Amino acid sequence: MSTSRTDGSLYTSINNRIATIEFGHPASNSFTAELLERLTKELNKLSVNSTVSVIVLKSEGEKAFCAGASFNELMEVSNLSEGKVFFSGFANVINAMRNCSKIIVGRVHGKAVGGGVGIAAACDYVFASEKASIKLSELSIGIAPLVIAPAVAHRIGKAALGELSLAPTEWKNAYWAKEKGLFAKVFENSNDLDKELDFYTNQLSEYNPEALEAWKKVLWEGTDHWDKLLTDRAAITGELVLSNATKQALSKFKK
Numbered sequence: 001m002s003t004s005r006t007d008g009s010l011y012t013s014i015n016n017r018i019a020t021i022e023f024g025h026p027a028s029n030s031f032t033a034e035l036l037e038r039l040t041k042e043l044n045k046l047s048v049n050s051t052v053s054v055i056v057l058k059s060e061g062e063k064a065f066c067a068g069a070s071f072n073e074l075m076e077v078s079n080l081s082e083g084k085v086f087f088s089g090f091a092n093v094i095n096a097m098r099n100c101s102k103i104i105v106g107r108v109h110g111k112a113v114g115g116g117v118g119i120a121a122a123c124d125y126v127f128a129s130e131k132a133s134i135k136l137s138e139l140s141i142g143i144a145p146l147v148i149a150p151a152v153a154h155r156i157g158k159a160a161l162g163e164l165s166l167a168p169t170e171w172k173n174a175y176w177a178k179e180k181g182l183f184a185k186v187f188e189n190s191n192d193l194d195k196e197l198d199f200y201t202n203q204l205s206e207y208n209p210e211a212l213e214a215w216k217k218v219l220w221e222g223t224d225h226w227d228k229l230l231t232d233r234a235a236i237t238g239e240l241v242l243s244n245a246t247k248q249a250l251s252k253f254k255k
Contacts, residue, residue: 008035009060012042017053017205019046019102024060028067031115036089043096043104053205053212055100056197057123058107062190065108065132066116074241075250083238084231090115090147091230097122098151098220101213105201108132108183109190111171117164118148121155121182124216127197128183129190133171140168142246146233150226156180 008025021042023035031039046052059065069090077083097104097119106123112134120126120134136152138145145152145165153161160180164172174186187193204212240246 008032008038010035010038010042012046014049014052016202017051018056018201019049019052019054020056020058021046022058022060023066025070027070027072028064029059029061029116030067030070031089032070032073033086033089036093040089040092040096043093043100046102047096047100052102053207053209054201055102055104056107056201057104057119058109061110063110064116065110065112066119067111068114068116068118068137071250075247077238077241080235080238080242083241084235085238087147087234087237087241088231090118091234094118094122094148094151095227095230098223098226101216103204103212103216105197105204107193107197109193111135113137114145115148117182118145118151121148121151124219125200126183126185127193127200128174128177128186129193130174130186130188132174132177132183132186134164134174134177134182135168135171136165137168139165141249142243143237143240146237147230149233150223150229152182154220154223156182 008023010023012019012021023029023039025035046055073086077086104123106120106126108120108126108128110131112120112132114137117134117136136145149161174183177183178186185196187196
């Protein structure tokens, strides 16, 4: 069941030391600024929750996993300050995921575009279905995937990032994403995915939480500068979204 709320939805449930965060938006689970802020706060809250060892991040419905940034809000950006604030939303989420003391397991059941790919890349381990094709479409609308690029490159490397981003209208299938390291496992359907996800997270949640936290820090070594880097990238992207070329490209999506 998908949400009909125009500002999106975010729900968290905790069971057997596993916290499941489910986000949703009627526009293909895209992110509004408010939804990004809520997700950041929830991740920070769970990071200090001693009853939680593992976080599962998933989205609503059976179609897209995440369409990235809200096009409606992108088209409403009118100045540099608004642009920086909007794209800082993705920067804050990625940094919250990176700094979170808990292992984050992503459930990517469908297509991921732009920021959705960034969210998947910021997870520590990802289960995906065969329907989980990915695309970085930013260049085709006049901007660039500057904010999410560090997370994506951290996961799949600069060469694969270039291959993905420089073909902004081309979908890469789930097995390409697995080969490059974005997805850990790919399943034929969501039922198989969920069975393995449940088994894996329950097993993971039984491990020493201190060991999991210490190991996560190792996995994200060398990223301490991202707090500033991603914010700086958000400012550049906010400037790009104001360009005539971007405004013209975005106008094609107006309904």
